[in-house]
Amino acid sequence: MNIILLKHGTKYSADDVNKIYIALSPYTSAKFYCFTEDKTDVIIDCINIPSKPKLMRWWNKMHLFREDFELEGKCVLFDLDIKILSDPFPYINSIDWNYPTFMKDTWKKDKFFSEHSYDTELNSSVLAWTSKQNSYIWNIFNKNIDYYTRKYKGIDRFFWHEEIQWRNFDDGIHNTIDVSKDT
Amino acid sequence: MEYITPSMYRKILDVITHIYTRSTYDKTYDLFRFKDVLDSFSAGQIMNKVWAVEELNKVIDDSYKECIVIGSWYGLFAHLFAESGFNKKIYNIELDDICNEIAQMLKAHNNIVFKTGDGMELFDKHNHHDRIVVCTACEHIDNEELSFIVQQKHEDMLMCLQSNNYYEINSHINCHDSLEHFIDSLSLKNIIYSGTKNHKDEYDRFMVIGK
Secondary structure, three states, rough: EEEEEEEEOOOHHHHHHHHHHHHHHHHHOOOEEEEEOOOOOOOEEEOOOOOOOOOOOOHHHHHHHHHOOOOOOOOEOOOOOOOOOOOOHHHHHHHOOOOOOOEEEEHHHOOOOHHHHHOOOEEEEEEEOOOOOHHHHHHHHHHHHHHHHHHHHOOOHHHHHOOOOOOOOOHHHHHOOEOOOOO | OOOOHHHHHHHHHOOOOOOOOHHHOOOOOOOOHHHHHHHHOHHHHHHHHHHHHHHHHHHHHHHHEEEEEEEOOOOHHHHHHHHHHOOOEEEEOOOHHHHHHHHHHOOOOOOEEEEEEHHHHHHHOOOOOEEEEOOOOOHHHHHHHHHHHHHHHOOOOOEEEEOOOOOOHHHHOOOOOOHHHHHHHHHOEEEEEEEEEEEOOOOOEEEEEEE
């Protein structure tokens, strides 16, 4: 299994990457990679974000679904603004690896969102997938990148509203990771 | 001069109705198109395109045979340029086929043509001395590709290019800190006009006209 930590631009630092690596490493023997355009001060191996097509911020997660993504096999991405509370891997190891798997913002379930708000219950703070297995997702996105990045605030909305097959982690994963964004 | 006439606003309203109707049975038409079309005719967009039209009209003469708009969205620049009196062919090149379908509905001048494709790839076909190339959305276009066509262009081809420093928008992949930075990124040999306009204290838009 590969663990991927995405850092693009200046919002997050190498220190943020290193902290998540240190927090997760007691729970797994998986190989860690930082997916970035700036390797400075990152203490784990890095893989380059492709320069074309150029994407901004979290939209770079879409590169992970390309046929030519350089890693093979099972992959898990963790955002840098989360807090690891305990071992999340029992919830990750039990997924169906045929589908990209997201956390679910269950608190949104009972809220009203009109169709054209393009909101979503998906949360890619933790995202698991099998490399090269779902490249149709990139192919949909790549047909009209500029439109999709205007229409959707992020990839979670893109996955939810476009014709893409996905799954959710068991809700128990929320007990192991705090995704409240103020950690 | 009033570039957007009441008949144009009528067309925009008709397009909004069309999008709603199409969206009821055609999944390629989604409700975000409402906002996208309206955004493309916002006061800021009109101001930026009028700026380009007015500055271009100061520097062009009758020797230019064609204008090519790269990343034409819903065709606002072409409409304004034709409205200002440019009566040669205006080719709008846009990747998004639905933009072109809608732009065709908004079209008010017969010299305006819409083509679906990658402006960077189709550039070669239009690379002649008597052409004007306009891109008012350079912030959406890869800087390497943009620089490449500037280097490849015929030395007498006229270019009018706009970008901005509005980094916060996710689809903006090629912003620049300043007008000077934008000019440096282009490597045009002869700058005929350059300027900056501030938009609501949110961001600056830069424009360069040159060869």
